[in-house]
Amino acid sequence: MKEEGMRKRVFFATICAFIFLFSVSLDAATYYEGKTIRIVVGLSAGGGYDLWARTIARHLGKFIPGNPTVIVENMPGAGSIVAANYIYKAAKPDGLTIGHISGNIFFNQLFGQKGIEFDARHFEYIGAPYQDEQVIFIKRGRGVSTLDEWFKAKKPLRFGGQAPGSTFSDNAPRVLREALGLPIKTISGYKGTAEVKLAMEQGEVDGNSLSWTSGKAVWAKELKTGDIIPILQIVPKPIPEIAHVPKAINYAKTPRAKKLIELVVHDPAKYARPFMLPPKTPREQVHILREAFHKLLSDREFIAEATKARLEIKPATGEELKQAIEDLFALSPAEVESLKELLLK
Structure with a gap:
């Protein structure tokens, strides 16, 4: 019995x-049926972040139960701090609003900068499609065409960015100036890559630090004609397509110089392009969107469109992003103060 x-x-x-x-x-199937998901991009239309978001938006819905519509909304400002604040404070945690921002703004939080109304450790991370490989691009005809010429230049090259501490476009030139002694002047205040590109064409600035995948998409024609020159790559391992271009870390003459390049450019590459949800988004929605994102990145149609747009897929999971961000906030007070002085000046 x-x-x-x-x-x-x-x-x-x-x-x-x-x-x-x-x-x-x-x-899960009924929740998203007939609904619209917004991807809020913290930078302006026409740049790399916008291109990633729109390419993903065209395919993501078919991997979510209920097949919702996915749209993109640009919310530029302060290097994407405006969008991050919105996702954190104003967006409903209902799985219908996804943020796509520059992960470099997490430095601004680390430094205790005014205007930060989010805590990067509390976002729910979906994943990242690409781990940034930073390259310095300069406009032809500005007196410099090789790294050796740049080191010897009497006039600094001007680099466009969004806001000090907020993007690689802002941070990478500052690190190269400090770590390698390259003559550089930084000019912030542009809303995104599209505006910096226009500024380069109009002669306001001479160069820009961008990921290789964004750079070859934004400057596709100019790279072929030689009007834009990839002069330096800031990566731990050479990018195969431009293996001949010098690596910044090889020109760092002191342990401190190498450490600066690693902390500010190499390490943040993983979380530079996060897709995330507001804090307290229900676990079920987080799981659904993580699964959809994972399936999307191996989908043939998506890969074909990304390849056509010159977007390289080199993903990181939501869990990997969260851990990398936890590591950032584990830096010692002395390391934080040193970085703050460098990136915000």
Whole structure:
């Protein structure tokens, strides 16, 4: 009798578990059906962040139960701090608003800068499609065409960015000036890559630090004609397509110089392009969107469009992003103060 009773309890428990899982599956399908997901991009239209968001938006919905519509909204300002504040404070944690910002603004939080209304450690991270490989691009005809010429230049090259401490466009030139002694002047205040590109064409600035995948998309024609020159790559391993271009770390003459390049450019590459949700988004929605994002990045149609747009897929998971950000906030007070003085001046 006892054995028979045990069998009945096991059978009943199995049925209950099946019903629960089936109901969760149905809830997931019905939750997103007929709804619209917004991807809020913290930088202006026409740049690399915008291109990633729009390419992803065209394919993401088919991997989400209920097949919701996915749209993109640009919310530029302060290097994407405006958008990050919005995602953190104003967006509903309902799985219908995804943020895509420059992860470099997490330095601004680390430094205790005014205007930061978010805590990077509390976002729910979906993942990143690409781990940045930073390259310095300069405009032809500005007196410099090789790294040796740049080191010897009497006039500094002007680099456009968004806001001090907020993007690689702002941070990388400052690090190169400090670590390598390259003559550089930084000019912030542009809303995004598209505006910096226009400034380069109009002669306001001479160069820009961009990821290789963004640079070859934004400057596709100019790279072919030689009007834009990739003069330096700030990566731990050479980018195969431009293996001949010098690596910044090889020109760092002191341990401190090498450490600066690693802390500010190499390490943040993983979380530079995060897609994330507001804090307290229900676990079910976080799981659904992480799964959809993962499936998307291996989808043939998506890969074909990304390849056509010259976007390279080199993903990081939501869990990997969260850990990398935890590591950033584990820096010592002395390291934080040193970086703050460098990046915000």
